[in-house]
Amino acid sequence: MKNRKLVRTTIGRPSQKREENKTKAKPEQPIDIIKQYTSQINDVIYKKIPTDEGLVTVIYSNSLVEKMTLQAMVLIPLANHLNQIHQVSEMLDTSNASEVTSKLISGYTLLYFHETKLLVNIDTYSAPTRAITNTETESTVIGPQDAFTESLETNISLVRRRIRNPMLKNEDRTIGSETNTKISILYMEDIVNKENLEKVRGRIDKLNQPYFTDISILKQLIEDNPFSPFPQFYMSVRPDSITHYLIDGRIAIFMDNSQSALICPTSFLEMFVSIEDYYNRWTTATLLRFLRFFGFFLTIMITPMYVSILTFHPEIFPYELLLNLQESRAKVPFPPLFEVLFLELIIEVLREAGSRMPAKVGQTIGIVGGIVIGTAAVEAGLISNILIVLVAISALLSFLPPIFLMSNTSRFVRYIFIISAGMFGLMGQMLAFAWLIAHLLRLNSLGTPFMSPIIPRKAGDLKDGIFRFPIAFLKNKTGIARSQKK
Structure with a gap:
């Protein structure tokens, strides 16, 4: 019996030592934790730079941060003006490794100060984007020729260039459990219908989709009837078209890495309306709308x-x-x-x-x-x-x-x-x-009847239906948007 006990104790001691060694081998420095999370991400770069406050490790993604941006915003201030770094940076919680890593793969540059154990981040996202060009899908002869790109910031700037009003609000959200895609909801605060806005927020917050590669996927998930062959939200790549509907009290949704924008609510007749109709004479615009509308039924x-x-x-x-x-x-x-x-x-x-x-x-x-x-x-x-x-x-x-x-x-x-x-x-x-x-x-579009203003009939909206009255008669907001202003 004694021998057996000796055997058990001798077997147990090495295992206790291994556990102690494991606990001792666990990384305690935040820089080591970040390296663990980014061990298989080959475009993450680590640079150690000596400064007046001691050694600083610069961590950034080579594919999301341009060298010129890194040089101007991080490297030069680190060498000469360290106070600028503290003014523009944001402190991170080193215990939350997932948040730190998400910042890194979103284009932020991380700075770890070894002496003070301080971890900060600077927004240096500067991934290459496509230049603003004209559109091939919604081309027009009259009017602006610029179109949205796949950059969310660029698309919002194109709208703000046209609506220089502080009432134009945008709310950013992140959707997609795997892709962490950024979207932005734009609306005119003094015009938009609050009920419509709450519906859009609620539907987006309830999404449980792992990935979003284009805004058309989001459109199918938040429509009133996803089984219908008819699109219930208006999609456009033209900033002037989105501006027109925002002023009318609609809600626009933009997505990063997607060229198109969503407008809701909308109606069946508006699917045959082009923004060029407002640049043409009312006679020409009415004729073109007749051709589009009845052409749909003829086809x-x-x-x-x-x-x-x-x-x-x-x-x-x-x-x-x-x-x-x-x-x-x-x-x-x-x-x-x-x-x-x-x-x-x-x-x-x-x-x-x-x-x-x-x-x-x-x-x-x-x-x-x-x-x-x-x-x-x-x-x-x-x-x-x-x-x-x-x-x-x-x-x-x-x-x-x-x-x-x-x-x-x-x-x-x-x-x-x-x-x-x-x-x-x-x-x-x-x-x-x-x-x-x-x-x-x-069908409904965000609770609004899809056949409005024909059924239910609203005489004021018929001025901008199949017939397009002269611009002087189109001052009021449409009933489809149910806006706060008339």
Whole structure:
């Protein structure tokens, strides 16, 4: 028994020594803790610099801080004017290692004073950003030509250059448990509806998404009905467009590393409004809005009408036109429904292939591919030449809305109408149209009816609907924003 006890004690002593050694080996200096957290981050640089207050270790991310910025804000003041460092720096809690590391990977430079055990940080974020250029997605002939970039600070500055009012407020938040993406909520404090603002804050605070790479992801998460094919928030890359809606009492949301900005609430009619409409004469603006608005309904109706008439209601066409249709379809072995779906899918393939390729090559493929495939398909008897004309017109009409997301919506809704027309003819089209109207009436944008100001009707807002009255009549705020000022 004694031997056993001796064995146990002799086994236990080395383990106690190992535990003591481990406790002694644990790093106690904040600089050692930071090195542990950044051990696999190769762009984190450590520089030891002797100063009047002793040795100072400068820690920064080489990919987020430019050398010139580091030299001007940190290195030169450390060598000559140490008081400047203390004036512009902020003290950090050395016990909170996660906060210290998050500051480092956000572009801050950390300074650790070895003598006083003091850890401070200086905002030296100077990552390379894209210059301000004109936009290709919302290009206009009249008006400003600048567009947002992927820099949050640059985008906010473009808006503040246009609204030089202290009532323009912005609230910064961080979203995304993994990406820690910075966003900013902009609004006019004396105009915005407080209820709308609280809704936006509440929806953003409840987010539980690990990553955000673009603001379109945020838009889908905070919309009233995320299952709808229709966008319920307005997206734009133009500072003048965002300024217009901010003055009206709307709320703008910006995201770092995203070029677009969100505007809420908004309505269905505003999806067909371009900021260039306010730079044109009211007659020209009204004509263009008519084209965009009715072009949306034409693009979802033209090819389904072809399917329903040829399949169920050929007596609707005049006799001469019906003869031409039958002659063009004499060699086509497929029913109109499959013929239309086949050609629509070909158009979608050409559109996607052209958008994914370089600009010059994509245009060539779109034009040459459409001509070659269309001509070959007609000669082979796969489709009729009249259908090619209808599908081409439908594709052009889908690009009329100034918001690209609305163009995508029209493409999706068109397939619903085509299938309904192929199954039930004109009655199927009317059923699909009734579904479309009922769906739009059920939608809300931040609690505001999406079909406003048509339903519920507000006569004052109709001055800036499909018709655009002269600018002198558009002084009041719209009812969609429910702003504090009229």
